[in-house]
């Protein structure tokens with residue numbers, strides 16, 4: 001908060017307070033290689049203005065190669081507030097989000113996007129803070145043919161884009177999961193992946209609602225590259241990113257829902273670090289706004305019961321394998337971030353930094369095998 005005004009973004013603070021060479025130098029040190037802005041269509045900009053959301057785009061270059069053509073892909077990251085109050089019916093809330101996201105996806109399409117990803121459980125409020133079951137569990141739906149997947153399938157087919165749709169899933173056995181559905185540009189579901197690590201921190205009371213994934217680290221081969229999805233809290237687990245990368249992902253999306261008081265200072269670091277450590281592009285997406293619920297809940301911190309959860313601080317960004325990153329979207333507005341990336345950069349950085357060759361996975365595999373044994377003794381030497 002700057003004075004009484006909510007901070008728009010860290011970039012806004014930098015731009016307001018620095019200029020010229022100083023701004024360039026601060027940007028170079030904080031963001032890496034300077035990214036050219038994408039020239040997005042006037043139609044897309046007009047839509048963003050009319051429907052009141054931010055639209056920004058950047059180009060991540062790779063070097064030209066003699067034996068491989070450039071592999072350029074446009075990624076779209078969508079962040080948004082919920083639309084209808086949480087006191088409205090489940091269907092009203094969900095349908096309102098469907099129509100809002102329809103507009104944001106249209107702007108992404110007008111910006112030439114090939115793969116679009118929404119925030120975690122985008123079709124519902126982040127109601128897990130309440131610990132109440134009804135009506136929130138009614139948002140859970142089939143990953144294959146639930147209303148949200150059907151909605152995304154028709155958009156994917158109409159526009160010829162890949163859609164990553166993170167939802168709360170209820171499977172055929174009535175088990176609930178935190179899932180991302182990957183829909184091909186043909187409109188067919190390629191498959192789904194689920195959240196591997198479930199938070200038990202602050203108001204993120206999610207372990208009482210859904211189960212930990214048993215699907216491993218799936219990578220989806222799409223018409224526009226190999227992609228994986230590391231859902232929200234999974235970004236604190238470096239091994240999670242690593243396994244998606246070892247399975248061949250070029251781009252790892254991190255659809256999230258996280259709040260200022262908990263994670264804002266670490267947000268710019270984690271997905272960016274994962275891009276560097278694993279020679280991949282990462283796309284960190286967070287929801288926006290403060291969500292108000294009908295009944296008070298407590299946070300187990302001695303503070304009074306309350307009805308509000310947030311502020312979700314947006315700030316979605318894209319990071320490249322060389323460590324450069326885009327500016328973040330706003331902390332307070334809905335937005336579409338477009339990034340044109342050349343996937344050839346992944347191997348180029350792999351060849352120059354060489355972490356795949358130096359990471360000594362054999363060493364860690366052996367040590368971890370020992371560590372998980374109940375009688376493991378820490379390898380500490382001390383003076384006798």
Ligand SMILES: NC(=O)NCCC(=O)O
Pocket residue numbers: 120198199204231232233234256257258259262263
């Ligand atoms: N949704 C979710 O996993 N949030 C946990 C908070 C965080 O990881 O920042």
